[in-house]
Amino acid sequence: MDPVRNPYAPGAGQRPPELAGRGRELDVFDIVLERIARGRPERSLMLTGLRGVGKTVLLNTLRSQAINRLWGTGKIEARPDQSLRRPVAAALHMAVRELAPRHRAPDRIDAFLGVLKAFAQRSAPAGRGAAPKLRDRWQPGIDVPAASGRADSGDIEIDLVELFTDAAAVASDVGTGIALFIDEMQDVGPEDVSALCAACHELSQIGAPLIVVGAGLPHLPAVLSAAKSYSERLFRYQRIDRLDRIAADQALCAPAEREEVEYEQKALDLLYEKSGGYPYFVQAYGKATWDHAPRSPVTAADVRVAAPEAEAELAVGFFGSRFERATPAEREYMRAMATLSLVEGEASGAVRDDMDAAVPTAEIARALGRKPASLSPARDALIKKGLIYSGERGTVAFTVPHFGRYLRTQPA
Ligand SMILES: Nc1ncnc2c1ncn2[C@@H]1O[C@H](COP(=O)(O)OP(=O)(O)OP(=O)(O)O)[C@@H](O)[C@H]1O
Ligand SMILES: [Mg+2]
Numbered sequence: 001m002d003p004v005r006n007p008y009a010p011g012a013g014q015r016p017p018e019l020a021g022r023g024r025e026l027d028v029f030d031i032v033l034e035r036i037a038r039g040r041p042e043r044s045l046m047l048t049g050l051r052g053v054g055k056t057v058l059l060n061t062l063r064s065q066a067i068n069r070l071w072g073t074g075k076i077e078a079r080p081d082q083s084l085r086r087p088v089a090a091a092l093h094m095a096v097r098e099l100a101p102r103h104r105a106p107d108r109i110d111a112f113l114g115v116l117k118a119f120a121q122r123s124a125p126a127g128r129g130a131a132p133k134l135r136d137r138w139q140p141g142i143d144v145p146a147a148s149g150r151a152d153s154g155d156i157e158i159d160l161v162e163l164f165t166d167a168a169a170v171a172s173d174v175g176t177g178i179a180l181f182i183d184e185m186q187d188v189g190p191e192d193v194s195a196l197c198a199a200c201h202e203l204s205q206i207g208a209p210l211i212v213v214g215a216g217l218p219h220l221p222a223v224l225s226a227a228k229s230y231s232e233r234l235f236r237y238q239r240i241d242r243l244d245r246i247a248a249d250q251a252l253c254a255p256a257e258r259e260e261v262e263y264e265q266k267a268l269d270l271l272y273e274k275s276g277g278y279p280y281f282v283q284a285y286g287k288a289t290w291d292h293a294p295r296s297p298v299t300a301a302d303v304r305v306a307a308p309e310a311e312a313e314l315a316v317g318f319f320g321s322r323f324e325r326a327t328p329a330e331r332e333y334m335r336a337m338a339t340l341s342l343v344e345g346e347a348s349g350a351v352r353d354d355m356d357a358a359v360p361t362a363e364i365a366r367a368l369g370r371k372p373a374s375l376s377p378a379r380d381a382l383i384k385k386g387l388i389y390s391g392e393r394g395t396v397a398f399t400v401p402h403f404g405r406y407l408r409t410q411p412a
Pocket of ligand 2: 012013056057
């Protein structure tokens with residue numbers, strides 16, 4: 001069928017033509033926004049899940065929801081080894097700029113911007129008289145002079161509490177709130193995570209309307225609770241998972257219907273079998289099938305013809321790009337994981353994709369004929385690269401769905 005009219009959108013953060021199966025999360029967030037704007041106690045959301053399940057897309061949709069309620073919003077994508085100070089400053093700058101036109105006291109906005117600038121310019125204490133590096137002289141694009149004595153102590157925990165409190169006060173003035181969205185939140189460094197939790201804790205106690213909404217890999221809750229034990233009570237964790245059959249069918253059929261295209265039931269059966277309901281795969285198979293199908297209705301035979309192309313594209317765009325980030329030693333480690341997870345899956349006869357099962361690290365060491373401790377560097381590097389995660393102590397699993405199957409097709 002006409003590739004120009006192909007509605008499907010495989011790709012990182014690509015807005016799907018139909019956001020299927022996320023109604024509950026959207027409803028919950030609406031209530032959170034309403035309650036917080038009214039000064040009611042409410043926990044913020046943390047979305048967790050594997051690669052490609054739609055965390056970024058959902059986070060962007062929640063942001064639109066906040067904007068529709070006239071909240072100020074800003075978004076950050078965390079990176080390993082990067083301080084939060086500047087990204088947070090830039091995101092709050094944007095959030096307050098959204099609120100400013102509705103604020104009746106421009107001097108209050110300017111006062112906040114002065115604090116924001118001081119916060120942004122204050123990097124961590126240089127330590128032992130080190131000369132300020134060039135990057136520390138970074139200038140945020142804020143046209144007011146930096147204030148002093150607030151949010152500029154250099155202690156990120158103190159500074160975040162003060163900055164968030166002031167930002168929330170600006171939002172209170174216009175009767176809404178501020179939502180700060182953090183994607184890839186598992187990559188925020190330990191000191192910054194700890195400061196973020198402390199700031200959220202403080203703000204929720206004084207009923208200030210500022211929330212942090214995060215998204216990250218499945219071990220995000222462990223990252224947060226390692227920083228502050230109370231984080232479990234501070235946030236509401238929502239596991240974003242693959243789509244159930246009804247939602248996956250809707251993700252395919254609703255956009256097709258708008259183009260007057262239909263699917264035969266058997267085509268949908270086969271598409272679900274291939275995608276396992278993982279949103280990225282739903283889009284990838286949907287897209288290839290559309291291009292190959294000669295006409296509506298789409299048949300199972302069309303899906304069969306198109307599948308190799310979808311798989312080839314996934315091998316490059318979804319799996320390969322990640323695999324290439326691993327060193328030879330790390331690849332060896334992941335291959336051992338892939339082999340072991342297959343055995344585990346077959347033994348338990350699990351229907352759920354066996355490739356995504358957690359594997360004990362001790363068994364990986366045994367399979368490779370190595371001492372467990374000698375494999376820690378490879379494991380830690382793979383966790384840092386976001387390719388594997390450790391959900392339970394002593395086990396690891398792939399963050400990328402179906403990664404084990406992909407690895408087994410790769411020549412050693
Ligand atoms: N609810 C949904 N219904 C249909 N398609 C979806 C849905 N959510 C996401 N998608 C599609 O899935 C793909 C992956 O989405 P997204 O990039 O948000 O995943 P992610 O969880 O952020 O992945 P990563 O961990 O790699 O960042 C995109 O192509 C998107 O269009
Ligand atoms: Mg993402």
